[in-house]
Amino acid sequence: MLSQPLICPACGSENIVGVEQCGSCQQSLTELSLKKPRSSVEASLLRDVVGDLPVHAPLAVSPTDTVAAALSAMDAGRVGCVVVTEGERMIGIFTERDALVRLTGDLATVRTEPISKYMTAHPARIAASDKIAFAIHQMELGGYRHLPVMEGERCVSVISIRDILRYLTERISDGAA
Amino acid sequence: MDWQLSLETERVTAAHPESPLTTRGDASIDAVLELLRSNHRGAVLVLDGEKMVGIFTERDALRLMARGADLSAPVRTVLATTPISVQRDVTVGTAIRRMSDGGYRHLPIVDYTGRPSGMVTVRGILRYLVEHFPDTIYNLPPASTPSSQLREGA
Structure with missing residues (x-):
């Protein structure tokens, strides 16, 4: 089974799990590789913007x-x-x-x-x-x-x-x- | 713990209710405003005996300041209908929905006799949420500024 893409908290781009930096903005993703959002609400919070x-x-x-x-x-x-x-x-x-x-x-x-x-x-x-x-x-x-x-x-x-x-x-x- | 589950199981008392600030119906509006100021609160419960009215x-x-109302009048003359309240055994999820549906920022907690024992505020709810999403909320960079514009860097 494919794992969920890793969503960059800085720019919202999807990355494959395990990468160390976001492919579009170079934000470090090492912390995120260890943890996944625990619920859909938490995933929304990581993705959605004020707009x-x-x-x-x-x-x-x-x-x-x-x-x-x-x-x-x-x-x-x-x-x-x-x-x-x-x-x-x-x-x-x-x-x-x-x-x-x-x-x-x-x-x-x-x-x-x-x-x-x-x-x-x-x-x-x-x-x-x-x-x-x-x-x-x-x-x-x-x-x-x-x-x-x-x-x-x-x-x-x-x-x-x-x-x-x-x-x-x-x-x-x-x-x- | 799964957050959505905890919203539906945890009691509203986990959302940092304040102790109720109360006054009597014959207190003047001016006095009630001063009570709110000195206690740093956004709402006060008006009681008749032990019961919330x-x-x-x-x-x-x-609203009263905007309309230039007489602030020396007793507060009971300007009260809306009996406020929506909850009992202390409802879940956080229920309290949030009730506040969101009614557009309330304050939700009194009452016991079965109607006596207030606490007040849930939007701020308490927000604090509860922040406590349950510490990783998501505190580890977020303030702006989406790339750490370097070019991959090759310096």
Whole structure:
């Protein structure tokens, strides 16, 4: 029986079992030769990239928009975060968590202030070509619930912990069927 | 151990539930927001005696702040319907599905009398997953950068 191809964790190419380097990107595969994914979910995690998740176009606000405008956009758009952009360039992110933690004091005053005062500048980011396992790692390490997916300086999507849960539940039921 | 199997056999208590943060229905929304902040939590259970009558989350906080609501009002006036909860003997897989289907980030664990004993969070679930895929998740290079462009190298 032929064994399963070895999937390179860096570029996703298939290699024959036993090779030391990935044929397309030269990533060392020696560790992987010893272990095989233990389940189909684990195999999916090694293969699938952030770009395989549904795209959620970011809700963008400008740095001079008021806190009230940003909050209303999040409420109306039923999203957990807005991306703060200057032209095409993302300069920050503001989440539901930030609203709770940072908007203290007199809310009537705070609501009129610019969102740039309360946003997180230079948030953690990922690319569509990053592995889903990498996105999970980032979220777990940083305690993030949202990660902007970047194309250069432009945010093209925002993935959330909810997308990850959905991705996993789909894989779990696939496996059980 | 096979991961899918463990999802269907392991109890939800393995997914790092937090101890429940609770308040009473007559507490003001302002006080509840402060409770969430000081405890670094995203949700609080509202109790009537020992029984859970509602859940107040960050999402509710955002909605109220966005609409400029009166935050001195008692929290019971803004509670949604009774939250979905699970008992402590359900599996991790069931809890994940229930959260994913309902779009919940918090899932209270209650005993048969309706008394809350814990709270499952998406973060706890994520941690559980990471613990079960350490090889896959931690050994991954951050970006697909080839170690050398040319096979012949230097």
